[in-house]
Amino acid sequence: MLSQKTRYALKALTLLSDYQKEYDKPMSILELAEQGRLPQKFLEAILLELKNNGILQSKKGKGGGYFLGRPADGIMIGDVVRILEGPLALLPCVSQKFYKRCDNCISEETCGLHVLFKEVRDSTATILDSTSLEKICSVQDQLEKSKSHMYFI
C-alpha cells in the first residue's frame, strides 16, 4: 500500500496542476493545505522533496509558492511514486531502477518467484509510467462533468 505521504503528494499535485491551469501562478503551501485538507507542515516536507527531485519548482517571497517543474503531461505517476515510495517492484531483484541482488533465492535465473514478480512489476510499471498527471486531472474533470450531468436526466 502507498504511504499517506505519497497519497498526500498525489493529491497535492492534482490540486496544483488544476490551480496552475486556472490562475497560472504559484500556489502557496497554505492554500494547498487548506484546499486539500492536508496537514500543513507535513505537506511542506513533501513539496520540498518533490522539488528536490525536479517534479516541482518554487518561488520565494510574497506571491511565491510552488508550481509544476515541467508540463503536467511530462510528470508520470510512476516517477512520483518512486520518489516517495522507492521501487514499484515487490522484490528488489526484479526492480529496474532500484535493483538489488536477492538474498533469498540461490540463483536469480532459476528462481520461479523471480519470473512471476518480474511480470507483476512490469505490468505495474507499464501502467504508472504511461500515465501522466495531466491524464489524471483530465479524467477527473471528465468524471465530474458526467456526474454533474446526471442530475439533469
Add this chain to the structure above:
Amino acid sequence: MLSQKTRYALKALTLLSDYQKEYDKPMSILELAEQGRLPQKFLEAILLELKNNGILQSKKGKGGGYFLGRPADGIMIGDVVRILEGPLALLPCVSQKFYKRCDNCISEETCGLHVLFKEVRDSTATILDSTSLEKICSVQDQLEKSKSHMYFI
C-alpha cells in the same frame, strides 16, 4: 515491497512442495529452516500463520511436521501474499478483499487516481491469483534443467 516474512513464506512453500512431491511426508521446521537457510523461530511463526489460514496442515509428534493443506495447484500466490501482507492494492479504496473508504479524495467515482490504481490492482491480482505454487515449482524445475543442460553445449 514484500516483507521479509512474506519472502520467507514463499520460499518455504516452494521447498515444502518439492519435498512433499519427493518424499510424500511432513517436513519438520528444522529441516525447512536448514534447507532454506531461514531463521528457525521466525519460520515457526510464519508456518503457523499459514496453517491457521488453511494453506498448510501439520502433524505433531515424532515424524511430524508441516505439509500443504491442499494440492499445490490450488494454492495461489495471491492468497499467500494477502495472508501475510494484506491487500494487493496500492490504495485501500481499490482493494477487492480489504476495501476501505478513501479519506483523501472527496468522491470515489470522480477520483482520477482511483481509476488508475484500480487498473494497477487488477493487473497485479490477475497475475498473482492465476499463478499457483505448483506453477512456480515447475517453472523453477524447468529453468534449473535448462541451465544445467547448458553446461553440455
Add this chain to the structure above:
DNA sequence: TAATATCCTATCAACTTAGTAGGGTTCTAA
C-alpha cells in the same frame, strides 16, 4: 525594510518489522 513564503533542523509518539527466548502442550513411535 517589512511582510511573506520557502527552507531547514530537530524532535516526537506510535507503529511495524524482524527477529529471539523460553517454555507448555500434544502426539506418536518405539
Add this chain to the structure above:
DNA sequence: TTAGAACCCTACTAAGTTGATAGGATATTA
C-alpha cells in the same frame, strides 16, 4: 506408557519507519 519430537503460544526486544509538529533561518519582493 513414556520419552522425545514437534508443534503451539506468550512475551519481549532492538531497530527502523511513519506521520506528523515546532521553531526558527533564509530568501524574495512589493
